[in-house]
Amino acid sequence: MTEPVVAPGRARGGRRDEILVTFTRHVAERGYDRANFGDVAAELGMSKGTIVHHFGTKDRMLAEVQERYMRRRLDEAHAFLGRLSAPDERVAAFVHAGVRYSTDEPATTVAFQREVVRLTDEPGMETARAQRDAYRDLVVAVLQDGAEAGVFVPGDARLRSLQMFGSLHWMWTWFDPAGRLRPADVAAEFTRTLLRGLGVGEERVAAVADPDGPVARCVAEVCAPRS
Amino acid sequence: MTEPVVAPGRARGGRRDEILVTFTRHVAERGYDRANFGDVAAELGMSKGTIVHHFGTKDRMLAEVQERYMRRRLDEAHAFLGRLSAPDERVAAFVHAGVRYSTDEPATTVAFQREVVRLTDEPGMETARAQRDAYRDLVVAVLQDGAEAGVFVPGDARLRSLQMFGSLHWMWTWFDPAGRLRPADVAAEFTRTLLRGLGVGEERVAAVADPDGPVARCVAEVCAPRS
DNA sequence: CTACTCTGCCCGTACGTGCGGTCAGTTCAC
């Protein structure tokens, strides 16, 4: 569902992408430990051996899922950071982007967020871990800059980033992309509380957090390509 | 570490508590799926059969961990809600309590937070799920009351509670109880950002979020008994 | 065009291992 398979029949990479997509969904639904080759193979009408042929081990498959996910998030972050320069707009963009992903690529997002903890210790996850650290550094830098520029109240940028990431990474446990709440509305509410909490004035908060405002639109454009 | 074992040698319940404590630590360190009877038994110098004798199945063991954890959190919440009446103080207390637990009972807290997702679907978790819902309802009610009383800016209390829980439940991935950051400081920073974000005035925020202020002390007293 | 070979995708099966859970039996306190 997340990405159209390259082409039916014989295509570059064959059913590789198909396997990754299905595996990702299984991880999202059951978690990594309970996801297994047998079920994925059965669902795709192929042999377990095929999966091994393409990916080698289960670990590497997860690593690839994480790396692809982080790669997209990083590209997207750099894209909207290039278009927005005000710290409060940038923070708002990070929140909007974080929420959007839950709808745009629900399976990949849930799979990633469920299993982020493996980035910290598991070997073979170095690349994904580095990507994640880079992303976190982007956010910390924005918070730091904002505090130094006087846009935000002084405070610990790292702690604030963790507070913010927590809210977003926790979404997978409760957010239903098919539910009544539009992601933009969740993002707006989160952004309002966060920016106000960082000391941004009320009228500015309303403008920047607007679910149909320029920041939301900028993020939407940047994230639009995939679907 | 979390609770003193009832008594050495032959005591009421035998080594039951000991088993639960060790199992909890293993779940905290490796996650439920990778925690296993064999390792727990080996570490305690007993047979796997003993564990089965006391708990029946692995599922029930986890359920008991979750229920004990939630029971304590609920008792504690009712205790400080009984002592504090202002909505902003109550919110601050929830944050302080949430952070405190990461230090007071690190293993149990991590075990719980790692595996909360199982509360939503897994059967046999009804009790723990109900406890968790009750806890969430307490928080939502406080946020709702505060908004209606004009202490907080109007907004979706449920979303705000989820934003708040996210920050706290995410802590297990980064917070090190033995690190340089004191839990009270983390709680204070989180509380400041949150209360300001809810529209509480700056001087009030400073007073309520104070890591050595009355709210923090109240929570400390309520939580003190165990450890 | 034909035949031969090479290569990469894919299949089926089989193996080893780890783990949850069973069970018959022993020890020990009351």
Added chain:
DNA sequence: GTGAACTGACCGCACGTACGGGCAGAGTAG
């Protein structure tokens, strides 16, 4: 005697993955 605590051997199964082979298309020599 009675029952709870505990043991250790054992079962069955699920799952990751190793392995040998089949098959289709591309490249190449004649």
